Amino acid sequence: MVFTGFLMTDSNPYKSPVSDDDLSEIDLGQVTTLGVWRDGNLLVMAKNANLPQRCLKTNGPASPIPIRHRLAWHHPSIYLPLLLGMLPGLVIYVLVIYVLLAIIFGEKTTVDVWLSDRWKAVRRRRLIIAWSFAAVGIVTCLVSGLLMSSGTPWWTISLIFGLLLTFVGTLWALQAACVITPKRITGSHVWLKGVHPEYLGNLPPALEMSKE
Numbered sequence: 001m002v003f004t005g006f007l008m009t010d011s012n013p014y015k016s017p018v019s020d021d022d023l024s025e026i027d028l029g030q031v032t033t034l035g036v037w038r039d040g041n042l043l044v045m046a047k048n049a050n051l052p053q054r055c056l057k058t059n060g061p062a063s064p065i066p067i068r069h070r071l072a073w074h075h076p077s078i079y080l081p082l083l084l085g086m087l088p089g090l091v092i093y094v095l096v097i098y099v100l101l102a103i104i105f106g107e108k109t110t111v112d113v114w115l116s117d118r119w120k121a122v123r124r125r126r127l128i129i130a131w132s133f134a135a136v137g138i139v140t141c142l143v144s145g146l147l148m149s150s151g152t153p154w155w156t157i158s159l160i161f162g163l164l165l166t167f168v169g170t171l172w173a174l175q176a177a178c179v180i181t182p183k184r185i186t187g188s189h190v191w192l193k194g195v196h197p198e199y200l201g202n203l204p205p206a207l208e209m210s211k212e
Contacts, residue, residue, distance in 0.1 A: 136165055141163060143158055
């Protein structure tokens with residue numbers, strides 16, 4: 001069975017997006033066929049296409065209610081200003097510049113992701129554990145404030161440990177919330193990794209769909 005799940009326009013209804021290797025040669029803004037394909041180990045989809053109603057992580061039956069993922073991506077060169085953060089006194093300014101560049105030049109999209117009941121439970125459990133770490137970190141930071149006011153010399157260690165727990169827990173939660181990862185997002189298409197190989201195998205190849 002082949003899950004195409006594509007929407008056709010008045011242009012060539014069998015034209016597919018190009019592979020990631022050809023991104024520099026073809027403007028995907030000119031690709032008018034919208035759908036879902038595979039490109040190696042990546043899933044390629046148009047921003048306004050719907051994914052097949054199968055679990056992306058197992059290729060098995062999916063829960064009847066999808067999970068809405070808000071995905072963001074920017075070119076790796078946007079990370080370059082972070083190198084200036086190693087200079088003394090510039091960390092805050094560099095982070096602000098990075099955030100502004102990521103917002104201005106980044107791409108965003110929303111994808112409804114289908115998961116099995118088991119994978120939904122796995123995702124929920126990971127989120128609970130991750131946010132628990134972050135919560136313990138916040139409480140530890142508050143306790144360090146009490147230790148500082150009482151003159152206890154251990155408050156600095158408590159504060160550093162609390163900040164570390166909060167940071168790690170938050171990052172873990174953000175990672176656990178999103179079961180798929182965008183490798184690239186353009187104005188019209190999305191490249192996703194983390195999809196089960198059998199799920200990808202049921203999709204038409206991005207470069208061979210025109211031959212079907």
